Amino acid sequence: xxxxxxxxxxxxxxxxxxxxVTLRAEPSTVSVVVGGDGAGKSTLLRALVGLVPLSxxxxxxxxxxxxxxxxxxxxxxxxxxxxxxxxFSGGAYGxxxxxxxxxxxxxxxxxxxxxxxxxxxxxxxxxxxxKLAVAMALLHRPALLVLDEPTTGxxxxxxxxxxxxxxxAAAGGTAVVATTTYVDxxxxxxxxxxxxxxRSISTGAPSEIVAAVAGKLGVVRSTAxxxxxxxxxxxxxxxxxxxxxxxxxxxxxxxGFEDAVIIACLADEQEVQPVGRAR
Amino acid sequence: xxxxxxKEFRQLKRDRRTLAMLVVLPVLLLVxxxxxxxxxxxxxxxxxxxxxxxxxxxxxxxxxQVVEVDPGAGKSFVESRLRDGKAVVGLVTGQRxxxxxxxxxxxxAAQAAEGAFAHMAxxxxxxxxxxxxxxxxxxxxxxxxxxxxxxxxxxGLILLFIGTLITSLGIVRxxxxxxxxxxxxxxxxxxxxxxxxxxxxxxxxxLDLTVIVGVGMLLFGVPFVGSVATFGLGALLFLLVTLGxxxxxxxxxxxxxQAIQLAIMFVVPQVLMSGLIFPISSMAEAVRWIxxxxxxxxxxxxSRGVMLKDTPVAALWEPLVVLAGMAVVVLGLAMLRFRxxxxxxxxxxxxxxxxxxxxxx
Numbered sequence: 161x162x163x164x165x166x167x168x169x170x171x172x173x174x175x176x177x178x179x180x181v182t183l184r185a186e187p188s189t190v191s192v193v194v195g196g197d198g199a200g201k202s203t204l205l206r207a208l209v210g211l212v213p214l215s216x217x218x219x220x221x222x223x224x225x226x227x228x229x230x231x232x233x234x235x236x237x238x239x240x241x242x243x244x245x246x247x248f249s250g251g252a253y254g255x256x257x258x259x260x261x262x263x264x265x266x267x268x269x270x271x272x273x274x275x276x277x278x279x280x281x282x283x284x285x286x287x288x289x290x291k292l293a294v295a296m297a298l299l300h301r302p303a304l305l306v307l308d309e310p311t312t313g314x315x316x317x318x319x320x321x322x323x324x325x326x327x328x329a330a331a332g333g334t335a336v337v338a339t340t341t342y343v344d345x346x347x348x349x350x351x352x353x354x355x356x357x358x359r360s361i362s363t364g365a366p367s368e369i370v371a372a373v374a375g376k377l378g379v380v381r382s383t384a385x386x387x388x389x390x391x392x393x394x395x396x397x398x399x400x401x402x403x404x405x406x407x408x409x410x411x412x413x414x415x416g417f418e419d420a421v422i423i424a425c426l427a428d429e430q431e432v433q434p435v436g437r438a439r
Numbered sequence: 440x441x442x443x444x445x446k447e448f449r450q451l452k453r454d455r456r457t458l459a460m461l462v463v464l465p466v467l468l469l470v471x472x473x474x475x476x477x478x479x480x481x482x483x484x485x486x487x488x489x490x491x492x493x494x495x496x497x498x499x500x501x502x503x504q505v506v507e508v509d510p511g512a513g514k515s516f517v518e519s520r521l522r523d524g525k526a527v528v529g530l531v532t533g534q535r536x537x538x539x540x541x542x543x544x545x546x547x548a549a550q551a552a553e554g555a556f557a558h559m560a561x562x563x564x565x566x567x568x569x570x571x572x573x574x575x576x577x578x579x580x581x582x583x584x585x586x587x588x589x590x591x592x593x594x595g596l597i598l599l600f601i602g603t604l605i606t607s608l609g610i611v612r613x614x615x616x617x618x619x620x621x622x623x624x625x626x627x628x629x630x631x632x633x634x635x636x637x638x639x640x641x642x643x644x645x646l647d648l649t650v651i652v653g654v655g656m657l658l659f660g661v662p663f664v665g666s667v668a669t670f671g672l673g674a675l676l677f678l679l680v681t682l683g684x685x686x687x688x689x690x691x692x693x694x695x696x697q698a699i700q701l702a703i704m705f706v707v708p709q710v711l712m713s714g715l716i717f718p719i720s721s722m723a724e725a726v727r728w729i730x731x732x733x734x735x736x737x738x739x740x741x742s743r744g745v746m747l748k749d750t751p752v753a754a755l756w757e758p759l760v761v762l763a764g765m766a767v768v769v770l771g772l773a774m775l776r777f778r779x780x781x782x783x784x785x786x787x788x789x790x791x792x793x794x795x796x797x798x799x800x
Contacts, residue, residue, distance in 0.1 A: 206620075209624045210623075210624070211620060211623055211624065223626070224624065224625065224626035225626045227624055229620075229621060229624040230621075231617050231620045231621060232617075233616070233617030233620075235617075235618075235621065236618075237616075237618060238616065252625045252626065252627060253625070253626060
């Protein structure tokens with residue numbers, strides 16, 4: 161079963177928050193939506209789970225019993241203990257009794273909270289809270305897991321643990337859709353959708369997004385910012401030209417995934433069409 | 440400091456609710472204390488019975504307002520009318536001295552009536568006439584104990600507090616923390632969430648009500664002479680109205696501060712204008728209608744009637760029906776609004792989201 165959005169638009173009054181976006185969420189895959197603040201990532205997920213009505217297009221989602229959703233803001237009750245949060249989530253999805261006990265133990269061990277069962281949600285660190293929220297959304301083994309910026313504000317170790325948890329869910333057959341502002345996280349996804357001002361500017365596997373890079377990428381090893389469209393990369397500068405001609409002093413370079421994401425955004429601003437399969 | 444002052448004014452300009460409160464509350468308090476919050480009673484509904492009923496009724500002057508004259512009736516008829524809340528004073532003629540029965544639960548009216556009888560006696564003596572001897576008998580609250588009339592009203596205040604303030608805060612907390620979004624995605628029907636949120640408060644309020652009545656009876660000797668079932672029915676209907684208000688307030692509040700502001704605007708007029716402290720009959724005619732749109736006014740009529748006077752359910756049909764009507768309207772409106780928050784995809788007539796719509800991979 162494939163879930164997702166097809167040419168979905170969402171309008172709030174006169175403002176278009178999502179403009180004809182298509183997103184496929186297939187079982188056993190992780191689809192990541194990348195975009196800056198205000199790009200429309202949360203609206204896309206909210207449209208997918210039915211929290212905002214579409215003004216046009218189609219949202220394909222399983223029944224509520226088969227959806228796991230973690231919003232960007234919370235995902236758990238800070239005045240309930242870890243155990244009570246899991247029990248509430250289990251009760252909502254009909255996971256009770258020994259099944260709840262078994263599944264809770266399994267997930268708590270996996271997220272490293274087995275010894276924090278009686279701690280209040282509000283007493284957990286940011287990373288722990290996000291892990292618990294994802295565990296709560298996974299408790300009933302959903303067909304579709306939707307995560308809104310699960311790793312924002314989370315330390316690198318917890319981020320890695322969270323992605324291990326998400327990947328394990330996908331390996332178990334769940335279709336995962338997650339948003340992130342971290343490009344490096346998108347690299348490990350099955351498909352990536354780049355969102356900019358409510359529009360999908362590039363979609364495909366990370367390798368396809370790299371292959372779709374138009375123009376030329378170069379590196380300039382100097383401290384001064386070079387002419388043209390450039391961005392800082394460590395101690396040097398990356399420079400991109402929508403044509404095949406690089407500025408003087410730039411050495412040609414094969415783009416990596418992060419380069420490809422930045423170039424896609426720049427190309428969108430310059431209205432340059434990608435050359436590869438991704439769109 | 441100037442920067443702080445400018446910033447504060449800018450924030451205030453955008454906080455329309457606080458601005459409204461700054462304007463509305465003083466006006467409200469001015470109206471209440473200017474026209475409504477009075478202890479003086481100028482009209483005392485009075486019935487006169489017995490053989491000389493017509494003659495005595497014609498001699499009665501303000502503050503007595505004769506509402507019924509029945510020469511064929513006696514003391515038991517007066518007691519029944521006072522119990523049903525149809526009058527505050529009943530004069531039984533045909534005996535010397537005259538018997539004046541008073542409804543003690545109408546504390547200020549009864550005190551005013553006592554004062555008026557004394558004044559009439561003094562006036563008669565001054566003009567050289569022998570004043571008619573009157574024996575006063577106060578019913579339901581013979582010692583005119585203010586605690587007896589306050590505690591039945593206080594039960595309403597507790598229900599109002601829990602139903603409106605605590606409920607709205609509980610729901611707004613979900614909205615503020617973002618968990619309400621999650622509830623909307625979980626396999627709950629909107630009714631599950633709404634009732635799941637209000638049933639605990641309903642039970643807590645019922646427990647609180649029982650405790651307050653029990654403490655009132657034990658510590659202050661407040662009687663409970665009427666039907667528990669009638670009292671329970673009145674309390675339940677009133678609680679449904681207050682819970683509905685709580686849910687309604689939560690649907691138009693983004694945070695707990697806003698919810699508290701709105702709850703205060705709803706609770707304060709009820710404390711002052713429901714007859715809990717100041718008698719409704721003392722209010723100026725022009726603002727008295729406000730008391731009748733406040734649910735606490737009707738609940739107090741039921742609670743005082745049942746607890747202190749054993750008023751039968753048949754005599755309380757009016758407040759019961761009004762509260763039931765209010766409960767249907769307020770709770771219905773609250774649920775419709777809350778449901779809209781929980782099922783936004785179904786808000787529009789045109790459903791574009793297919794759920795679930797199987798497609799071939």
